[in-house]
Amino acid sequence: MQVTSSSTSTSSPVRLSAAFQRLAWSNLAAQSAEQISLAAAPLVAVFALGADARDTGLLQTAQTLPFLLLSLPLGVWADRRSRRTLMTLAESVRVFAMLCVLLLVIAHALTLPMLAALGFIAATGTVAYNVAAPSLVPSIVPREAFAVANGRLELARSVAYSAGPALGGLLVGWIGAGWAYGCAAALSALAVGLLAGLHEPSRALAPRRHFMLELRDGTRFVWRDALLRPMLATAVFFNLGFFILQAVYVPYAVHRLGLSASAVGVTLGAYGVGMVCGALAAPAIARRLAFGRMLIIGPSCGLLASLVMVATLVAPSFWLATASFFLLGVGPILWVVGSTTLRQAITPERMMGRVSALISTATYGARPVGALLGAAISARWSVDACLVAAAVAFLVQALIIFTSPAARLQRIPEPGAAAAC
Template structure:
């Protein structure tokens, strides 16, 4: 079946409010993620081990809170759950602000309050994609997810710089005050969204509901390879990222500013990819867009590894740019795919499972520490190419890349107990592959 470009579908005002809330929430997160370690190290004298524990506290919620957050997102109104998450983040950051002003802050308190703030981030990250299909028509899902990811890339690029600058220029208080204000603004924007009511579903044991969501995703022929690819990608990504800074300083002879510029190209690539995503989704077969990200990740890692025999900051920067631009198309397209094929009563749990794959990132960092300690950063970069090749192989041998169009989804009002397995095979009329 030949591919025809998708028409542009305008996004409704309710989604515009959600996008504004997302921008504010993502900015608050990035400012806090930059300010908390800076305060701990420069203000409180935290050493390497303490800084490592602090980073663990800030990332642990993605591993342990994503699935419970998904369960709550399927049981409770998602708009209210997200607003509550932002208020939790605001309360945690406001407490840090008060402690900083009173001179009572300590790194264990920062770790505990940062953990609570990150829990709010996880809830928002899980419930947000589950809310989007209720606010926009199916034809606009790709554009809507691109808007969400564009906001995330803007916050990713600007939030850490703003947080660091505020702490450096004015102290910790103003940085946390800005983050609190942004979280409160996000909660206010969410309060103005009219979330459509969902059909009531019978409450069952939480563990049974969690297994139900996991079973749907693992058994689905399109979602299963996506999840596997995400796990491998996150491992490879942090394997490369953890090794790059010492490699760039030693092998590429870059100073702190040069390393910052090269790493900044990753965020720039993310913004470019998010800006181009709606047009790419309209013009290319949907499955091809899904496959672009893993191929870009492989190409990016190969470009960075090529700097071993050919030391070049420009080549490394090109690799980091590709690592941002291509995989952001993966995030947008696979989020859209997940929203399209998952019944509404299961969206939160399936979204939570996707967010939990970020728990593979510490595995990649630990692998970099092991391999780098034994054989050097160059070995880490070569190994990253191998792992990126594996994630590309996983998705390009799956039916997901053969989709010509976004699949027609199930009845979003159906009972989840009747949706534990996909109702259509990938070769049905709604999922006809494009001509290769």
């Protein structure tokens, strides 16, 4: 396989279009709205509705279920229709859901099932936006700027992940639960306004076929592509390992590491700090490293992070736990930037939405599986075994990408490059 594509180098700065700038600001507003509402939901459930741990778990399930159920059909829709229109409708749906929560809180009529149902509706908007946004980038950004553009979008996501939960909690405390949702609705409305002024270049739409045939074509494309297949497998095992760890970390940190609630929060916050640092560094790293080298940074950091966490079994330490979560944030953001860029570079325009949706479904689908594995392993053996199992999953994802042709890429490949493998 020839992996040294003749694509334009990213060594010289590239000016991103006004359309992309609108997309980037819309993305920041949308991601911030999502994180504020996600942070507010369990606080509303506990303090206003008297929910227990089981209730908040079911609420979390309702707010993540659309990623599993709707990513693929929405991906097909993104390939059939205007992606800007889909994103605008998605954010409008989220505005509606959050305004409904606000009104129900004001009327003292909110119930836990209503909160879960509206969370499901809002998450449906999130899924549609997340599927369509990466598919829109190649039509408004030159090929040589894919990595820079994706880095900009991931920076916005990182800032939202870092600041959104804290801001959501502060808003609930300062102005009340309902108005926290009102602020989130205002941010989503801003995202809608920015998208409304975005010009999406016209594209030739493929003739409509049966939904399952289109879905089969997208799945077959990913499975047969020698570059995308290991990228998908790497993401799945990373998320398995990460959510095995997430499932048991808080009780482990309290009972074994002896951390207070605030100290646990600091260690978890290091994840967001790492995401911001990685997103800020992504454009410079993309210019200085071979493309394949950039792809292996994220899985390497994931493996190192899991080993650092395992080290706390013999040397309990706040600083080791903090370093582990920082590594889990800083490296994988570079992975997201690189893997998204690769997907955009080699996927035909006509099936960009389906491919993005398939990878999103597999990635998010691994999360509840990882959490269930964490619960099962801790119940059958111990929390220690969970940390080791997470490290094994991280080792597998690192081995997959290290031995793949994607790790040997010198530059962003041309469309069809994997066909020569």
